[in-house]
Amino acid sequence: MTKLERSVGELYRDDPARAEAEIFGRRAEGRGASRRGFLGGAGLAAMTAAVGGTIVYSELLPEGLIPAAMAQTAPPPPAAPAAAPSGPQPLTYPGKSNGLILLQDRPLVAETPEHLLDDATTPTDKFFVRNNGQIGPETANPDAHVVVIDGEVNTPLRLTVGELKSRFRAVTYRLQLECGGNGRAAFSPQARGNQWGNGAIGCAEWTGVPLRDVLKAAGVKPSAVHTGYFGADPHLSGDASRQSISRGTPMAKAMDRHTLVAFAMNGQPIPHIHGDPVRIITPGWPGSTSPKWLTRVWVRDKVHDGAGMGGTSYRIPTVPIVPGSNVDGRENFADMHSMPVRSILTSHANGTKLAKGTRRLDIRGAAWAGDLDVRRVDVSVDFGQTWRPMRMSELRNRYDWRRWSGTIEFPTDGYYEVWTRAQDRSGRYQPHVAANWNPQGYGANPFHRIAVLIG
Incomplete structure (x- = not known):
């Protein structure tokens, strides 16, 4: 095996393909035989040193597998020296656990490591953070915040949060909320966007009014096909004419009794970072269909075409494409609905x-x-x-x-x-x-x- 200028651990972090070639490829070439699912000699010694112990079942190790021990899945301790950032960094935000991993600060995005999701009900401080624009403005009187229901309805409504609470029966469900890009870091070649592991998920107790009850009160017309949701979060550019994101769902999902206009999270008013004073919860679907700081539900006679709809946004191929292809999503793509297992x-x-x-x-x-x-x-x-x-x-x-x-x-x-x-x-x-x-x-x-x- 050719001597490495860097350790196997460093190679796997910086250049996984080369690490694989160093450990497996050259050894196989030197013996004049192909290697499949087997590790031995110098390659085994190097890998053992890299992971810190004898690899049990090394003969079953799949070729090309980057060892889990090489993955950085947790931020450094808060007391780490304030040197140049290297690897995952902890989130520092009021009311949030500093065990969360900061993926981006503009917009603010943070992931929950899997081991922090060990509660049956995800605590609010451990719930992941995902924004598409700036954080919505704070409301001095949450119950006075207004949500408009209009479009393909017989009676457009203009309801305050206080009226939502008093006019409709509230329910509480424990509901999964997951970012559509959860798991993105697993793609090769790398795809665009925040490189989520598995922690863009939370299952909190959400209290609110079923959206279908509000829509029934407005009188949904037979022409209704899709919803369009709007929130108060400003676009990153600050341009008031642009939406940071505006997505929606087919009416069948909007009328699911578990789709909520929510105003409480884990028994308390929704924290501002999670959408205070009111938001939509569309369980089981990409989190982008659960807008925060809700201001409007537009019932439409066609598929919504707001920001974040169409093209490759929250859409997946219906036929395989070559990894790394530059496609625009106009053909053979469909909106992502139910999240995968x-x-x-x-x-x-x-x-x-x-x-x-x-x-x-x-x-x-x-x-x-x-x-x-x-x-x-x-x-x-x-x-x-x-x-x-x-x-x-x-x-x-x-x-x-x-x-x-x-x-x-x-x-x-x-x-x-x-x-x-x-x-x-x-x-x-x-x-x-x-x-x-x-x-x-x-x-x-x-x-x-x-x-x-x-x-």
Whole structure:
């Protein structure tokens, strides 16, 4: 094996393709034989040093797999020296956990590491942050904030939040809310947008009025096809004539009894960063259809064409395209509706170290599948060669996520990767790698993997 100028760990972080060639390719060439799923000699020694221990099941390690131990999935401790930023940085924002990872500050975007999503109900301080424009203006009197319902309705409405609360019956549901780009970092080549891992998801308790009740009060016309939502968040440019984002849904989704005009989160008024005083919650669909700082619901006789609609925005290919292609989405693309099946392990973080001699470990996590339910969750510790089914919890209501739990076993000390995969009620499993590449990076849902080192 040719001597490396940098460590394997540095290579995997900076140049995964070269790291793979150094460890696997040249060794195979030197022996005059192809390498498939096998690691040995100098390559095995280099990889062992990189991950910090003997790789159990190394003979099953898939070629081209970047070890989970090489991934940076958590920000440095808050007390880290104030040097030039390197790797993930922690979010610093009032009312939010500093365990969140700052992805972008304009607009403000922050991800929740999977191990912080270990609560059945996601605490507000651990809920991910996603904005498309500037943060909406604060309201001195939230109950006086006005929402307009107009368009293809018999009786346009102009309702204050106070009137929404007094005129309609409020409900509370635990609902999944997920960014359409969750998992984007798994695409190769890299797609445009924030490089989310699996943490652009939260499942809080939302209290509000079913949107369908408000629409029925306005009298939806037979010509109604789609909604268009508008919020008070200014465009990043500051141009008042431009919308930061304005998306909507087909009427069937708007009339789902779980689609809410929400004014409370986890039993408290919605924090300003999450849409105070009122927002839409469209569970199971891309979070861009759940606008914050809601000001208007426009019922339309055609598919909405606001900012964030059309082209490649929140749209995925209906036929495969070559990864890296520069396409405009005018042909063979469709709006992204239900989010794909996904599971995460939440009881332990990537890079977990366990005591020497540990042979069993109790684990738990979450799984969800947009409009669908989750049929099963399986876990593997031998690079996907065998899988063990996990126990599934009951749902509190539709669009709640499934909590799962179980026990895994380790035959010896060393380095392992714990993989989780879920299957939805239609029979679809999470794939091994991100599939259906698209320019904006929507729908990536490969297995969740964490590194575990014993001894």
